[in-house]
Every structure is written in C-alpha cells, then in structure tokens.
Amino acid sequence: MPIKLITSANHSIPASLQSPLPDQQFLYYSRQLLLPDWSEQRQLQLLQKKLLIIGLGGLGCPAATYLAGAGVGWLLLADGDKVELSNLPRQTLFRTSDIGLNKAEAAAATLQQLNPFVRIDALPQMLDEAELSRRIAWADLVLDCSDNLATKLAINRICQQQQRCWLGASASGYQGYSWLINPTSGGCLHCLGHQQPLLTGGCLQQGVYTPLVGQLGLQLASMALQQLANGRRRRSFVQIYQHHHQQFSQCQLLADPQCECCGVTADV
Amino acid sequence: MSEMIDIYLNGDRLQVAAGMDLQQLQQQFADGQHVAIALNTEIMPRRLWADRSLQARDQVLMFNLVAGG
Numbered sequence: 001m002p003i004k005l006i007t008s009a010n011h012s013i014p015a016s017l018q019s020p021l022p023d024q025q026f027l028y029y030s031r032q033l034l035l036p037d038w039s040e041q042r043q044l045q046l047l048q049k050k051l052l053i054i055g056l057g058g059l060g061c062p063a064a065t066y067l068a069g070a071g072v073g074w075l076l077l078a079d080g081d082k083v084e085l086s087n088l089p090r091q092t093l094f095r096t097s098d099i100g101l102n103k104a105e106a107a108a109a110t111l112q113q114l115n116p117f118v119r120i121d122a123l124p125q126m127l128d129e130a131e132l133s134r135r136i137a138w139a140d141l142v143l144d145c146s147d148n149l150a151t152k153l154a155i156n157r158i159c160q161q162q163q164r165c166w167l168g169a170s171a172s173g174y175q176g177y178s179w180l181i182n183p184t185s186g187g188c189l190h191c192l193g194h195q196q197p198l199l200t201g202g203c204l205q206q207g208v209y210t211p212l213v214g215q216l217g218l219q220l221a222s223m224a225l226q227q228l229a230n231g232r233r234r235r236s237f238v239q240i241y242q243h244h245h246q247q248f249s250q251c252q253l254l255a256d257p258q259c260e261c262c263g264v265t266a267d268v
Numbered sequence: 269m270s271e272m273i274d275i276y277l278n279g280d281r282l283q284v285a286a287g288m289d290l291q292q293l294q295q296q297f298a299d300g301q302h303v304a305i306a307l308n309t310e311i312m313p314r315r316l317w318a319d320r321s322l323q324a325r326d327q328v329l330m331f332n333l334v335a336g337g
C-alpha cells in the first residue's frame with residue numbers, strides 16, 4: 001500500500017520541530033499519520049513529549065504499549081516490583097523468560113523493540129515522595145497505573161501542589177474506573193472518596209477481571225494522547241465500568257469545597 | 269404509607285420513598301461499603317449526600333472504590 005505523503009499547510013511549529021520525519025519513522029507512524037486530524041507536525045510535537053508512567057502492571061503494560069507505539073517521544077517507566085508468573089495473563093509486555101526481572105526494566109526492553117524511535121527509560125524502584133515530586137515536575141503528563149492507594153494519594157497530592165493534570169485508573173474484581181484529574185477545574189481523588197482506607201482490597205485479595213484492566217489501560221492511552229496532542233485541559237472526570245451492562249459511564253468529578261487536598265481550606 | 273418515586277440505580281429502575289437522600293440510599297443498598305455516588309452524571313462529594321434528595325427519574329450510579337491495577 002503506497003504511503004500518502006502529508007505536507008503540513010501551517011508552518012507554525014518551532015524551528016526545532018520543522019525537520020521532516022525520517023523515512024523509517026514516516027513508515028512506522030503511517031497509519032496514525034493517515035488519520036484525518038493527524039499530521040506530520042502533530043507527530044513531531046508528540047515526539048517532543050515526556051510521559052511518566054507509574055506502575056507497569058495490568059494497567060501500565062497496555063497503556064505504555066500504545067503510547068510508545070503512538071510516538072510519545074520520551075517514556076519514563078517507574079516500578080519497583082519483579083515480574084511474577086501470575087502477572088503474565090494481563091501484563092502483556094512480559095514473557096515467562098522475564099520472571100524475576102524488574103518490571104520497569106523488562107517493560108522498557110520490550111517497548112524499545114516495539115518502537116526504536118523513541119526514548120524509553122526505566123526507574124526500577126518505588127519512588128519516595130521527593131523523587132516522585134521531582135519526576136512529576138519533569139513530565140508533560142503523569143499516568144498513575146499503580147496498584148495501591150498510598151501511591152495514588154501521593155500522586156494526587158503532588159499533582160495538586162504542582163497544578164498538574166494527571167490520569168489514572170483502578171480495578172479490582174469486576175469493578176474499575178479511570179479518571180482525569182485537572183487541579184484547576186473539578187475535584188480530585190480525595191473528593192472521589194479515596195481519602196479513607198478502602199474496604200475492598202487490591203487484585204491480591206479480590207482477583208481481577210483480566211480484560212477490564214486491559215480496557216482501562218487503553219482508555220488511559222487514549223486520554224493521554226488527547227491531552228498530549230491538543231493540550232486542552234478538560235474538567236476532572238471519571239469513567240466507571242458497569243460489568244452488569246458491559247459499558248462505561250462518564251461522570252464529572254465535582255470538587256468538594258472542604259476537601260483536605262484540593263478544597264479552599266486545603267493547605268496547598 | 270409514604271409516597272414512592274421511580275429512580276434508576278446502576279441502570280436498573282427501582283422505587284424508593286419520596287424524599288430519600290443519597291446518604292439513606294447508600295445505607296439501604298451499600299451499607300458498610302466504601303462507595304462513590306454519581307447523581308445524573310455528576311459524582312457527589314460524600315459531604316453533600318445528606319443534602320441531596322432524590323427526584324423522580326434520577327439516574328444514580330453507585331460504585332465501589334477500589335485500589336488495584
């Protein structure tokens with residue numbers, strides 16, 4: 001199939017981005033470049049973006065795969081866990097030969113083979129608050145693909161302090177949801193009710209419906225592309241999975257005026 | 269007997285007493301569970317639950333808060 005060459009009509013991009021895509025990359029991204037609202041300019045802009053993905057499990061693997069494939073220029077993958085046999089059914093970047101390896105490093109190795117044209121770095125450790133804060137400040141966008149409440153609340157707190165938009169998701173059993181939190185418009189994870197210890201446990205206690213984490217991971221990839229590509233800041237929202245109806249419902253996340261994290265009384 | 273109204277809870281129609289608020293709805297259907305509630309596509313902060321009375325044909329989504337991935 002011949003590749004349709006796209007010439008961008010508007011040359012409003014910075015000088016550093018005006019070099020044409022090398023031939024191989026043009027071929028690599030060709031199916032995306034053919035989309036009616038995509039262009040070489042848009043691709044070059046995406047290739048300048050820096051993305052922090054926290055957690056390379058059932059959510060992080062699919063999200064990272066599609067974002068590396070889309071051409072996000074620099075992915076930083078953070079995870080302190082090792083690959084286990086029970087991860088393989090849904091953590092699609094890993095093979096049996098990866099068991100025992102650090103997840104961030106194993107994921108980075110696979111992703112680099114999937115897309116050799118972007119930069120992929122691994123942080124093979126759990127990030128403490130100071131390190132997390134420093135990495136979040138570095139990134140254009142943050143994806144919370146972690147599996148625990150403490151990490152999610154730390155990301156929520158730091159992104160609120162730094163006024164950074166961020167995306168995340170959570171799943172357990174047949175229940176799950178993804179979110180976009182915009183600190184300047186709408187509520188935060190505390191407002192959603194995550195400030196108290198959750199009664200339901202994580203995947204370890206409840207199990208998890210394998211396709212659901214995959215779907216949530218792909219939702220995050222799509223939301224991230226929207227954010228990175230057009231930069232328009234949407235109001236905070238949550239997409240809730242209803243297993244009974246096999247569908248997602250999107251709801252606005254209202255701010256709690258008395259929220260201890262984002263409210264007017266919060267010490268931000 | 270008090271007047272009843274029809275609402276939709278997680279897509280299913282059911283009858284509740286007129287004037288019931290979100291706090292009472294949670295106590296009736298998810299007592300002791302850690303849930304969030306969306307009323308007509310807006311997620312309501314917990315603090316507002318007791319102030320929000322249900323109206324006929326309201327769409328309520330009640331979902332468990334979880335922390336896995």
Ligand SMILES: [Zn+2]
Nearest residue numbers: 188191259262
């Ligand atoms: Zn809040």
